[in-house]
Amino acid sequence: MRRPDAVLFLTIAVLTLVGCGSAQQNARTGSVRKVQQVAQVYDVHDGRESRKRTKFRQVLGMAVDRLRQGALDEAETNARTALKLEPRLPDAYTVLATIAGQRGQADEAGRLYRQAAEMAPAEGAVLNNYGAWLCSNGYPAEALVWFDRALAAPGYPSPAAALANAGDCAMEAGQVERAVLDLRRALELDPANSVALEAMARLEFDAGRFFEARAFSQRRLAAAPASRSVLQLAVHIEDRLGDKAAASRYQQRLRQEFPEDAAMKARD
Numbered sequence: 001m002r003r004p005d006a007v008l009f010l011t012i013a014v015l016t017l018v019g020c021g022s023a024q025q026n027a028r029t030g031s032v033r034k035v036q037q038v039a040q041v042y043d044v045h046d047g048r049e050s051r052k053r054t055k056f057r058q059v060l061g062m063a064v065d066r067l068r069q070g071a072l073d074e075a076e077t078n079a080r081t082a083l084k085l086e087p088r089l090p091d092a093y094t095v096l097a098t099i100a101g102q103r104g105q106a107d108e109a110g111r112l113y114r115q116a117a118e119m120a121p122a123e124g125a126v127l128n129n130y131g132a133w134l135c136s137n138g139y140p141a142e143a144l145v146w147f148d149r150a151l152a153a154p155g156y157p158s159p160a161a162a163l164a165n166a167g168d169c170a171m172e173a174g175q176v177e178r179a180v181l182d183l184r185r186a187l188e189l190d191p192a193n194s195v196a197l198e199a200m201a202r203l204e205f206d207a208g209r210f211f212e213a214r215a216f217s218q219r220r221l222a223a224a225p226a227s228r229s230v231l232q233l234a235v236h237i238e239d240r241l242g243d244k245a246a247a248s249r250y251q252q253r254l255r256q257e258f259p260e261d262a263a264m265k266a267r268d
Contacts, residue, residue, distance in 0.1 A: 080092070192219075
């Protein structure tokens with residue numbers, strides 16, 4: 001099973017299409033991460049079709065904005081309107097899948113991610129998304145197949161995302177050699193890739209190389225907002241290194257940044 005708040009890169013592929021920047025997801029611990037994508041290029045000759053495409057971009061852009069704000073009902077309404085305008089494109093399916101995931105509807109999210117992937121078998125970002133869902137939901141070996149497809153997609157502009165996902169997922173599948181290879185390749189392309197850094201910290205910790213684990217953990221904490229899992233890992237690393245003061249500082253951060261954990265323990 002994956003860690004409860006494990007984070008994989010997901011890409012709302014529509015972001016650059018509608019003129020928005022890159023975005024970060026997760027509701028639960030800082031989740032969908034940002035990956036800059038290249039907008040699709042369309043050859044539109046018909047004026048009516050051009051107006052329809054413009055409307056699609058506007059409506060889907062509103063869906064993404066509402067999603068960022070946490071207004072899931074409004075985001076869904078806009079995404080479904082966009083889907084009616086362009087049912088042949090994967091973008092609205094991706095947004096709807098992200099909404100379902102944030103609502104805790106894992107099966108529905110997986111169905112939508114797969115539908116998007118099947119509609120766009122040459123779009124690396126879309127294939128990466130479905131792989132990320134598979135790995136997060138207990139199918140690491142199957143996920144690796146989709147990450148490989150993403151990496152093989154022509155013109156995929158953010159291979160570090162899929163490589164980081166593949167490395168993290170290979171650890172889940174017990175394929176340590178592949179994990180190391182993919183994670184190091186991801187960090188060569190993107191030294192601040194938070195998924196790869198946390199995965200490397202965990203890999204080094206599991207191998208008993210605690211100083212190396214500390215170095216990756218510190219880089220991960222400098223690269224992006226802390227997640228529950230990386231702070232917990234930092235506590236364990238410092239405990240193993242015998243630095244009780246550092247472990248205590250990370251424990252304090254856990255209580256301050258994730259107070260719901262303390263509340264749950266108090267109820268228990």
